[in-house]
Amino acid sequence: MLSRTADSLFWLARYTERAGNVARGLAVASRMAAVSARLGDEVEEWHSLLTALGGETDFYRKYPEPTAEAVVHWLVFDPDNASGILPCFEAARRNARAVRTALTVDMWEALNDGWNHLRTLLPDATEGGNLPDLLGWVRERVTLFNGAAYETMLRDEAWRFVHLGTMLERADNTARLLDARHKLLTAETEGAVDYVQWQAVLRSVSALRSYQWVFRERLQPRRIAELLILRPELPRSLLACFAGVAETLEAIAVGQGGRRGECHRLAGGLHARLRYGRIDAIFEEGLHAFLTTMISRAAELGGEIEAFYIQG
Amino acid sequence: METGAPVSQARTAAYDEMHTKDGVRPAYAEIERWLRATLREELDRKRHVAELLFRRIGITFAVYGEGGDPERLIPFDIIPRIIARSEWERLSAGLRQRVRALNAFLADVYGKQEILRAGKVPTALVLENEGYRQEMAGIAPPGGVYTHVAGIDMVRTAPDEFYVLEDNCRTPSGVSYMLENREAMLRLFPRLCARHKVAPVGRYPEELLETLKAVAPARAGGAPCVVLLTPGPYNSAYYEHCFLADEMGVEVVEGADLFVQDLVVYMRTTAGPRRVDVIYRRIDDEYLDPQAFRPDSLVGVPGLMAAYRAGNVALANAPGAGIADDKAIYPYVPEMIRFYLGEAPLLANVPTFLCEREEDRKYVLSHLDTLVVKLAKGSGGYGMLIGPHATLAQRQEFHARILAKPGDYIAQPTLALSTCPTMVEQGIAPRHVDLRPFILSGREIRIIPGGLTRVALREGSLVVNSSQGGGTKDTWILEDEAPTEAPSQGQSQSRWVAG
Numbered sequence: 001m002l003s004r005t006a007d008s009l010f011w012l013a014r015y016t017e018r019a020g021n022v023a024r025g026l027a028v029a030s031r032m033a034a035v036s037a038r039l040g041d042e043v044e045e046w047h048s049l050l051t052a053l054g055g056e057t058d059f060y061r062k063y064p065e066p067t068a069e070a071v072v073h074w075l076v077f078d079p080d081n082a083s084g085i086l087p088c089f090e091a092a093r094r095n096a097r098a099v100r101t102a103l104t105v106d107m108w109e110a111l112n113d114g115w116n117h118l119r120t121l122l123p124d125a126t127e128g129g130n131l132p133d134l135l136g137w138v139r140e141r142v143t144l145f146n147g148a149a150y151e152t153m154l155r156d157e158a159w160r161f162v163h164l165g166t167m168l169e170r171a172d173n174t175a176r177l178l179d180a181r182h183k184l185l186t187a188e189t190e191g192a193v194d195y196v197q198w199q200a201v202l203r204s205v206s207a208l209r210s211y212q213w214v215f216r217e218r219l220q221p222r223r224i225a226e227l228l229i230l231r232p233e234l235p236r237s238l239l240a241c242f243a244g245v246a247e248t249l250e251a252i253a254v255g256q257g258g259r260r261g262e263c264h265r266l267a268g269g270l271h272a273r274l275r276y277g278r279i280d281a282i283f284e285e286g287l288h289a290f291l292t293t294m295i296s297r298a299a300e301l302g303g304e305i306e307a308f309y310i311q312g
Numbered sequence: 313m314e315t316g317a318p319v320s321q322a323r324t325a326a327y328d329e330m331h332t333k334d335g336v337r338p339a340y341a342e343i344e345r346w347l348r349a350t351l352r353e354e355l356d357r358k359r360h361v362a363e364l365l366f367r368r369i370g371i372t373f374a375v376y377g378e379g380g381d382p383e384r385l386i387p388f389d390i391i392p393r394i395i396a397r398s399e400w401e402r403l404s405a406g407l408r409q410r411v412r413a414l415n416a417f418l419a420d421v422y423g424k425q426e427i428l429r430a431g432k433v434p435t436a437l438v439l440e441n442e443g444y445r446q447e448m449a450g451i452a453p454p455g456g457v458y459t460h461v462a463g464i465d466m467v468r469t470a471p472d473e474f475y476v477l478e479d480n481c482r483t484p485s486g487v488s489y490m491l492e493n494r495e496a497m498l499r500l501f502p503r504l505c506a507r508h509k510v511a512p513v514g515r516y517p518e519e520l521l522e523t524l525k526a527v528a529p530a531r532a533g534g535a536p537c538v539v540l541l542t543p544g545p546y547n548s549a550y551y552e553h554c555f556l557a558d559e560m561g562v563e564v565v566e567g568a569d570l571f572v573q574d575l576v577v578y579m580r581t582t583a584g585p586r587r588v589d590v591i592y593r594r595i596d597d598e599y600l601d602p603q604a605f606r607p608d609s610l611v612g613v614p615g616l617m618a619a620y621r622a623g624n625v626a627l628a629n630a631p632g633a634g635i636a637d638d639k640a641i642y643p644y645v646p647e648m649i650r651f652y653l654g655e656a657p658l659l660a661n662v663p664t665f666l667c668e669r670e671e672d673r674k675y676v677l678s679h680l681d682t683l684v685v686k687l688a689k690g691s692g693g694y695g696m697l698i699g700p701h702a703t704l705a706q707r708q709e710f711h712a713r714i715l716a717k718p719g720d721y722i723a724q725p726t727l728a729l730s731t732c733p734t735m736v737e738q739g740i741a742p743r744h745v746d747l748r749p750f751i752l753s754g755r756e757i758r759i760i761p762g763g764l765t766r767v768a769l770r771e772g773s774l775v776v777n778s779s780q781g782g783g784t785k786d787t788w789i790l791e792d793e794a795p796t797e798a799p800s801q802g803q804s805q806s807r808w809v810a811g
Contacts, residue, residue: 002563003580098545101558157582256583309582 005099006161007310012095013149013165016111019088020142021173023135025049025180026075028204030131033068035196046071052180055081072126076134085138089115102158106148114141157255164248164305171241172298177204178228179291185221186287198224205236225287226279238294239274245301246271252309261312263304270297326728327470328742329393339396342507342795347391347733347740358500359390359735365496386489387783392497393732393745393765394508400789403466403474404749404759406658409649411462411751414481414636416652418458421635422448432651433644438635442689445597445632447604451621453630454527457753460628461520461592463487463764466659466747468730475662475727477746479645481637482629483594486764487750488552491516491559493786494762509791511761516750517559519758520592526754527626528589536589538562539579541570543595543611553594567595572615575622590626591616597631639688639722640666663725667718676723677714680707683723684774685714698774700726729774732785734767744768746776747787761789 029049033042046066050056058080063070076085093115096103118138125134146166153159178185181201184194198219202208205228214231215223229238246267253260282290330340347355366385395403420427421438422445428435438444463484465477494513498505521538528536542553544566557564569579570588578585593600599609604617619625635641643664646657665672665683676683685697697710714721731742749763765785766776776782 001582002565002569003582004566004569005563006582101554101564161582252582259583310580312580312584 001157001161003310003312005102006157007306008095008099009102009158009161010165010305010310012092012099012111013162014169015088015092015095016142016145017166017169018083018173019085019092020139021170021177022053022075022083022085022088023138023142024204024206025053025173025177026072027132027135028200029180030068030072031203032197032200042068048180050074052176053083054176055083072131076126077123086118089118104148104152106152107145110141110145110148114138114145157252160248160252160255161309164245164252167241167244167248168298168302168305170236171238171245172295174205174228174236174238174241175291175294175298177201178225179288179295180204182288182291185225186283187221195219201228205234207234207236210234222279222283225282229282229290230274230277230279232275239271242267242271242274249305261304261308263301263308266297266301266304270294270301326742326744327468327473327730329468329730329732329745330742339394339790339795342504343391343394343733346504352739355390355735362388362390362496362500365499366492386778387769388493388496389734389767389769389783389785390497390500391733391735391740392786392788393747394788394790395747397790397792400511400761402472402658404761406474407464407749407751407759408757409653409655409658410464410476410479410645411459411753411757413645413649413652414462414479415456415458415753417648418481418630418633418636419452419456420652422451422458422632427648427651430651432647433641437640441635441638441640443632443634443638443641445635447617448630448632454529454626455755457527457628458630458633459636460523460527460630460753461487462751462753463748464751466749467662467727468745468747469727473660475660476645477662477727478639478642479637480748481633483596484748484750485549485552485594486748487516488555489784490750490760490762490764490787491555493764493784497786508788508795511789511791513760513762516760517556519752519760520556521560521562523752523754523758524590524592524626524628527628529623529626532589537579537587538590538592539570539588540564541591541593541595541613542566543599547594549594556592562592567609567611567613570613570616572613572619575615575619575624577613577616577619577625588625590628592628597634600627600631639664639686640668640719642722662727665723667714667721667723672723673714673718676721677711679723680710682726684726685710685721685723688720688722696775698726701772701774726774729768729776732765732767734769734783734785736769736771741771743771744774744776745785762787 026049029045033045043066046068050059050066050071053075055074059066059071059074062078062080063074074081074084078084079087081087082091089111093111096108096111100108121134124130149159149162149166153162178201181197184197185201187194198221199208201224202211202219207227210233211219211224211227214227214233217223227234227237231237232239232243234240246264249264249267253264330336330344336344363385366388417427425435427433428438459481461484463480463486465480466474467477468474490513524538525536528538538560539562540553540557540560542550542564544550547553554564563569563579565579570591571578571580571585573585577588577591579588595611598606600612601614601616602609602612603614605612616625616627617631620627620631643661643666646661649655649657665676667673667676676685679699680697680702681699683699685699687695697706699707702710710721729744729746732745733740734743736743745765745767747763747765749759752758765787766778767783767785768774768776769781769783773781778784
């Protein structure tokens with residue numbers, strides 16, 4: 001396949017997945033901010049979301065304080081934030097348009113209709129009671145796109161690059177959403193709102209129910225981290241995502257007669273580390289340090305995929 | 313009950329392709345019956361469905377830099393244009409002959425230059441022409457083919473009078489409309505299509521691919537790698553580029569997808585560099601290779617011409633093919649046919665005045681009210697004066713322009729382009745049409761029976777270009793002389809119309 005085509009497929013999947021995860025993170029943060037407001041650390045809530053999503057520096061260059069209004073605008077509409085929901089849809093659609101014939105009609109329509117709706121929204125779409133509806137709608141569109149890809153794409157290299165993008169982005173995003181609350185999960189004592197916060201962490205990856213099914217016991221921070229990092233059954237866990245990345249890269253290599261590079265080694269290593277990892281060891285190392293490493297390894301892996309398949 | 317067929321006859325002196333003085337031509341008999349039997353509302357509804365169909369598929373023509381919607385739809389007229397078998401055979405024999413001569417001319421002017429030495433075409437006109445590429449001198453492309461895909465614009469003025477209006481030897485576009493228009497007709501009017509034995513056009517992409525493969529360098533073997541090179545999504549014909557590549561099953565690439573190493577062209581793929589053998593390029597000469605032509609080109613491939621000279625890649629159409637379709641060279645095409653083929657030209661040229669020649673210029677300046685004046689280098693219907701329709705001020709402006717730069721202008725008599733019945737606001741009325749058939753030259757010459765019919769939708773207008781408000785029609789070349797008659801639908805068989 002043409003490298004440019006693979007590049008566009010990979011990135012259109014990444015941007016779409018990112019839009020969905022920003023919507024998840026934002027939904028949980030705005031819920032939590034409502035709870036924290038009474039305790040006076042609303043600002044802390046928004047600040048940690050910004051830090052986790054990685055656009056912190058650019059945000060403070062533009063806005064003096066992380067007020068609810070400013071953060072929501074930044075994460076939904078602001079054209080200066082390339083990882084915002086609307087800019088993500090725009091970038092996904094731009095990539096899709098460049099490889100229109102490599103997509104199925106269903107995928108194209110999921111993206112194109114989503115973009116058309118978003119760009120015509122009025123500013124009040126993010127105000128107060130409207131925000132949860134909007135964020136829910138974004139998650140729906142992303143789910144629709146993923147479903148369209150899963151159900152309609154030929155299982156050839158095009159599908160593999162789309163899937164690769166989704167898996168790698170999801171790994172990155174899960175690590176970030178978990179990192180946003182690493183302090184809470186590693187605290188020695190249980191505070192007043194901690195239980196609600198733990199629920200929020202699970203909710204941000206749509207895994208509150210899953211926790212109950214997997215562990216059948218009350219929420220415990222270490223268990224939550226284990227679920228999101230090491231459990232293969234949770235489709236958004238780091239292990240599940242990196243397994244997806246490694247398998248997909250392997251499938252591409254097999255399809256090309258066994259041609260492999262640094263990205264394959266890196267993906268295999270990451271997968272093995274998670275597959276044979278223990279949560280206690282991770283907590284000993286420090287959850288934040290571990291997650292930060294994961295985020296930067298994911299970025300490194302993205303760079304190697306780019307170098308091997310796109311630039312090479 | 314109002315039916316769709318108060319078909320009015322052409323009031324102009326133009327040749328009406330459907331009607332004679334006392335009736336309907338045999339090839340149009342079934343169309344006439346169809347129009348008479350179909351309600352106007354039904355035709356309007358079908359026209360609306362056709363428009364939705366084209367929007368949905370995304371067949372748009374991008375017009376940038378003019379304001380308004382940049383992705384425009386070319387209006388599609390649902391009444392097909394019919395050409396009888398015998399007419400087409402005469403036409404296609406003429407097209408074959410003409411394209412053979414154009415290719416021979418190109419091989420000659422970049423080779424031995426015999427036609428110049430014989431004094432049949434002025435040397436300066438060729439060698440000092442912008443379309444002449446010195447870089448091509450001495451290069452022998454595979455099979456001696458330069459213009460692999462030619463679009464020859466034809467107009468008709470009488471039953472047996474077809475004129476070549478212009479040759480397009482560089483990167484003619486429009487073939488996707490020929491194919492999509494037929495698709496639309498088959499969907500909208502399956503029964504009408506079935507009652508006519510219409511020569512199919514659907515094999516064009518296959519024939520194009522065969523043509524391209526035939527000119528691959530010998531080392532490519534049986535399965536050469538063919539790509540289509542596009543300037544990108546902002547090009548007006550981008551839809552067509554993707555459509556053709558898709559239909560042929562080849563990659564559509566941009567300049568940045570290709571690179572040259574050791575005089576070999578590669579494309580960047582996920583499986584590493586892949587050698588490219590044939591490039592169907594839809595980029596103008598000047599932008600092909602910043603090392604050989606315009607250094608500021610961002611859409612080209614550095615080193616491409618060197619690889620081409622080394623014989624490692626085929627370019628279709630060949631760079632420099634534009635010298636053959638230059639409007640100042642056009643008057644000499646009949647001479648080329650006689651010179652290279654030793655045959656009498658089968659297709660007529662429109663008499664053309666080159667304003668550069670003093671005698672011609674004098675005539676043109678004193679007959680601006682009857683002539684069509686065109687830019688020698690122009691295309692798309694821009695910068696054109698149609699004398700009989702122009703105001704005094706417009707004619708004066710062209711008078712001054714011609715005096716200032718005579719070499720830039722040519723002039724031709726205003727032809728009465730033939731008309732075909734067309735759906736317009738007021739009903740069905742005759743509108744002027746032209747025809748662009750596409751001629752493929754590889755190991756042999758192939759012509760798909762059909763072409764792009766362009767129609768000037770404004771009453772009396774002679775400008776058919778899509779950039780100037782023209783539309784398109786499906787073009788039906790009949791396999792038989794006349795269509796079979798239809799039973800009137802749902803009625804008793806006794807109402808068959810005698811024919």
